[in-house]
Amino acid sequence: MSTLANPIPRTTAAAGTTRTSGKRHYGTHIFLTVMAIMWLIPLGWSLFTALRPKADTDKYGYFSLGGTFNFDNFIQAWTxxxxxxxxxxxxxxxxxxxxxxxxxxxxxxxxxxxxxxxxxxxxxxxxxxxxxxxxxxxxxxxxxxxxxxxxxxxxxxxxxxxxxxxxxxxxxxxxxxxxxxxxxxxxxxxxxxxxxxxxxxxxxxxxxxxxxxxxxxxxxxxxxxxxxxxxxxxxxxxxxxxxxxxxxxxxxxxxxxxxxxxxxxxxxxxxxxxxxxxxxxxxxxxxxxxxxxxxxxxxxxxx
The missing domain is CATH 1.10.3720.10 (MetI-like)
Incomplete structure (x- = not known):
């Protein structure tokens, strides 16, 4: 009976270890996600601004979604x-x-x-x-x-x-x-x-x-x-x-x-x-x- 009872605490201990490691990885993933977002925000904002004509930005403001989106700025910048x-x-x-x-x-x-x-x-x-x-x-x-x-x-x-x-x-x-x-x-x-x-x-x-x-x-x-x-x-x-x-x-x-x-x-x-x-x-x-x-x-x- 004592031999059969041994696997139960081992399984419980393993499960506890998995939960602990899972919590640690959970915090790491949150930190990495936040850092990735902070790094991507400037690049995304530059791309968003580049796709808008200056006239629409002057009319609606930089913090807006109004107006059209095209690649005219890229063509003009390249030339x-x-x-x-x-x-x-x-x-x-x-x-x-x-x-x-x-x-x-x-x-x-x-x-x-x-x-x-x-x-x-x-x-x-x-x-x-x-x-x-x-x-x-x-x-x-x-x-x-x-x-x-x-x-x-x-x-x-x-x-x-x-x-x-x-x-x-x-x-x-x-x-x-x-x-x-x-x-x-x-x-x-x-x-x-x-x-x-x-x-x-x-x-x-x-x-x-x-x-x-x-x-x-x-x-x-x-x-x-x-x-x-x-x-x-x-x-x-x-x-x-x-x-x-x-x-x-x-x-x-x-x-x-x-x-x-x-x-x-x-x-x-x-x-x-x-x-x-x-x-x-x-x-x-x-x-x-x-x-x-x-x-x-x-x-x-x-x-």
Missing amino acids: QGGFSKYLLNSVIITVPAVLLTLFFASMMAFAVSRVSWKFNVTLLIMFTAGNLLPPQVLAAPLFEMFKHVTLPYSFSDSGNLLNTYISVIAVDTAFQIGFCTFVLSNYMKALSSDLTEAALVDGAGIWRQYWNIILPLCRPALAALGTLEVIFIYNDFFWPLLFIQSGNRLPITTAINNLQGEFLSNYNLLAAGATITVIPTLIIYLVLQRQFVAGLTLGSSKG
Whole structure:
């Protein structure tokens, strides 16, 4: 009889544990739902404003549902702001900057996490500490340095690094390497050391260990970081505006300035322009969503 009576309290205890965990998840879901709504409200409001003609907004007010809804503001913003040209400039800046950042960061992460030498921890601390420095502090020194770097006029119409894509690509790469190195080094440390030890026994050098063994295993982490870096660099407004004086080389984030009126601002048109700039990053995130989530959650179940 005592043996048959034992399963009952176990079932009750399991049910109690399920209820407790359910309550915890219930609170978490409420918090995440509230945060998601708070993040989506500005985007939804911009889209709502962009779909309304300015005349209807002036007539009924911004907090109203009256009037018509169409895509005229998007068409006008695209043509008036020259978004096609500025979007190409953003691609020219973003793609090389992201590829260079991931390449250099992966090499640095391999050096500080998979190779035992004297300064690996010191270098990792230096790269991590660099993320604590506000980029704006280096704006004036970098501007002066680029101004005094002489280049042939066949390469740069300014005779220096200013007003070139290279200046923006170099600065974006430099400021993003620290963050990517920190993330990739932690990811590489979780990989088994037997992989590189076996390759070393077979005669594989450092480059072969990095390129053929470790780097392919880091694809989820590289995909997650690549998605983040595309968003970070694509949305960068400060560095292009500082280093590029020629309007035909500015990225798409600065094209919204072309929609500003001299005496009056059409906020419906500005909302349409801002929404257009969001679309490329949204598409990239949706395409790489599975790899992005896998890269963030991989290794979370390890003890």
